[in-house]
Amino acid sequence: MGWAAVSAGEEVRLKLVEAEEPEDNDYHLQEQVGFILRKAHQRHVAIFAAHIADLTPPQFAALAKLHDVGETSQNQLGTLIAMDAATVKGVIDRLKARGLVELSKHEVDKRRLLVNLTVEGREAVERLIPLARGITEETLAPLSAKEAATFMRLLAKLA
Amino acid sequence: MGWAAVSAGEEVRLKLVEAEEPEDNDYHLQEQVGFILRKAHQRHVAIFAAHIADLTPPQFAALAKLHDVGETSQNQLGTLIAMDAATVKGVIDRLKARGLVELSKHEVDKRRLLVNLTVEGREAVERLIPLARGITEETLAPLSAKEAATFMRLLAKLA
DNA sequence: TTGATATCATTTGCATACGAATGAATTTGA
DNA sequence: TCAAATTCATTCGTATGCAAATGATATCAA
Structure with missing residues (x-):
């Protein structure tokens, strides 16, 4: 997970946000269509x-x-x-x-x-x-x- | 079709061949994976x-x-x-x-x-x-x- | 008809992309 | 340990790939 270091209360908020917006905070180059297309x-x-x-x-x-x-x-x-x-x-x-x-x-x-x-x-x-x-x-x-x-x-x- | 000009007997043979080998005689660049990948x-x-x-x-x-x-x-x-x-x-x-x-x-x-x-x-x-x-x-x-x-x-x- | 547009080709400049050769530094193995 | 093999980086040469500018020709429209 990307938010391991936050407080317990912050975790709850982030989890709720993630429930609506399943996007990870990280950007994974190797999962981007352009990068794989190039490869x-x-x-x-x-x-x-x-x-x-x-x-x-x-x-x-x-x-x-x-x-x-x-x-x-x-x-x-x-x-x-x-x-x-x-x-x-x-x-x-x-x-x-x-x-x-x-x-x-x-x-x-x-x-x-x-x-x-x-x-x-x-x-x-x-x-x-x-x-x-x-x-x-x-x-x-x-x-x-x-x-x-x-x-x-x-x-x-x-x- | 690619064999319109052949005789009737030849057509039959070609059809039998095509039943086993569905490949067309022509080469279609726009159907090749490399060409579409490039596009x-x-x-x-x-x-x-x-x-x-x-x-x-x-x-x-x-x-x-x-x-x-x-x-x-x-x-x-x-x-x-x-x-x-x-x-x-x-x-x-x-x-x-x-x-x-x-x-x-x-x-x-x-x-x-x-x-x-x-x-x-x-x-x-x-x-x-x-x-x-x-x-x-x-x-x-x-x-x-x-x-x-x-x-x-x-x-x-x-x- | 003729002036504005559009099309075809070329050129220049920049940015990947990779093979091959080279040199420096490191690691391996007998 | 020390020679061979490997790794890291650089350089050169060649080949896309595209934007932008240019010049020649053709087409369109008033």
Whole structure:
């Protein structure tokens, strides 16, 4: 308890208050959703790296989404994979440097920079997708199938 | 469906296969736990920033943990808040620059760098903890109380 | 039509995040 | 005891991640 040192009369008052407001006086960082979310994310990234060493999760997300939707503008891709413009630029730059994507200018709208998979990029995604399924599985491994389904449903509500 | 273009006989085979293996041929990024985890974390950080503008979640985590356990070594603090040595150093450096923590050398073990809250740091944490509770609440707001409890239980298992 | 807005992309600056290498200090174990 | 292993901290390099400012282009509306 957090009030062990108070007088007997004070204890009574605090107990009554706690009956209405079940909150503990202490703040427990490890019980806060943000803190655990950060740790769960860290764990996932570590699992990802153990299976796919030469690509980061954001890089793979970009490739997988391009594989899914085909050529799109850099900005639109960012929207699809939840990355802001500055971040997606860096990711695409690095994928381009490795020959996995290629860039071209939109014919009509000269503001847009189109991004597409190269043949190498397509081969890479298709080779990696089975591994990615394994990463999802391993990340969820601490949960039973039923728990995992519940977790995914609730997590999706939060995100 | 993913096999609309196959022959009627092929459809039957695929249906039988799918009965055993419910996996779709497509890979859906937005259904992968890592992708949603990243988005949920992003949302939390945004909520945090809206309530506590002058501190990041890792910085607050460091202060809150120091408030909880008192003086510790930089490395030990990192363990407690799930940050590696290189990351925690940056966080502590910035908190020190703002006068919220102070550093000293361990008398016995000369390798250790002790970190402690300053008076200002202590005041800041105590002022911010109520806001942090609100951040946790708002992050979980899309869930009912029961759902939130379930989610926290499962999330803790994953992290 | 044209002036105000909006969109797309880039750049800069700051803050995590982590692997790897390094050096200093401590602990372990043969 | 003393060499090997471990621990603590620092530094470097790379990669997100986002706010804010900027410039180019496109769209909207009076």
